[in-house]
Amino acid sequence: MSVFSMLIGFFFWYRGLALGGIAAVGQLQLLQPxxxxxxxxxxxxxxxxxxxxxxxxxxxxxxxxxxRFS
Incomplete structure (x- = not known):
């Protein structure tokens, strides 16, 4: 079950990276915790x-x- 949810999550994650840009979305990932x-x-x-x-x-x-400063 976890493998399937991770696989689906990666599709959404990589789509978000493609749409928002790697640098911008990567910095937002720091806020997830x-x-x-x-x-x-x-x-x-x-x-x-x-x-x-x-x-x-x-x-x-x-x-x-x-x-802001990037």
Whole structure:
């Protein structure tokens, strides 16, 4: 089951890379763990510490700066 979902996911991933450009979409991939953190907090009621928020804001700022100045 996981092989099939990975295979289908790769089709969508590579299509997104082709449409959005490798550099732009690759930088957005850096934000995926934080989307997962947010979903875990909302859906599973996982606790989020202040250190997690500080790191998240720092990474988002770095990605936004890299996209802006590239």
């Amino acid at each position: 934080f989307f997962g953190l947010t979903l875990a907090s909302l859906i599973l009621a996982e606790p989020i510490s202040s250190a997690m928020i500080v790191v998240t804001v720092g990474v988002v700022a770095c990605v936004a700066g890299a996209k």
